[in-house]
Amino acid sequence: MNTTIITTENDLQTAFAIRKAVFIEEQQIPASEEYDEFDALNAACDHILVYYNAQPVGTGRLRVVDGYGKLERICILEEFRKFGLGKVIIQTLEALTQEKGLTKSKLSAQVYAEGFYEKLGYTRTGEEYMDAGIPHILMKKQFIKA
Numbered sequence: 001m002n003t004t005i006i007t008t009e010n011d012l013q014t015a016f017a018i019r020k021a022v023f024i025e026e027q028q029i030p031a032s033e034e035y036d037e038f039d040a041l042n043a044a045c046d047h048i049l050v051y052y053n054a055q056p057v058g059t060g061r062l063r064v065v066d067g068y069g070k071l072e073r074i075c076i077l078e079e080f081r082k083f084g085l086g087k088v089i090i091q092t093l094e095a096l097t098q099e100k101g102l103t104k105s106k107l108s109a110q111v112y113a114e115g116f117y118e119k120l121g122y123t124r125t126g127e128e129y130m131d132a133g134i135p136h137i138l139m140k141k142q143f144i145k146a
Contacts, residue, residue: 022075069097
């Protein structure tokens, strides 16, 4: 398994296809809520793909928001969720965050995934809220300087 930063329109469309399968088809999130102004190459964010056996099966993106690396649109095709790829996506986005000189990250986690993010060092901040009809919580992480 490996990750790449998306640099071509073709790879971006691959990421969109993964997001469509997970968020729109599986979780029933309307397309109008899934895609936004940051879904373009060079749109003030970095998109990544994660591969399993050379097949792109997951994606995520990173934006800088209020001094945080904001991890967004993290998803993996259902049949590949048991291989530790979520951790790989998070670690890749965190490395990009630190390359940008930032020392903290945040994400909007679906409540069912809170335990997963806690294992990776994230802490719940604030109360549960609804986003696209799904309960979420804000989680943050401070990086330890080496």
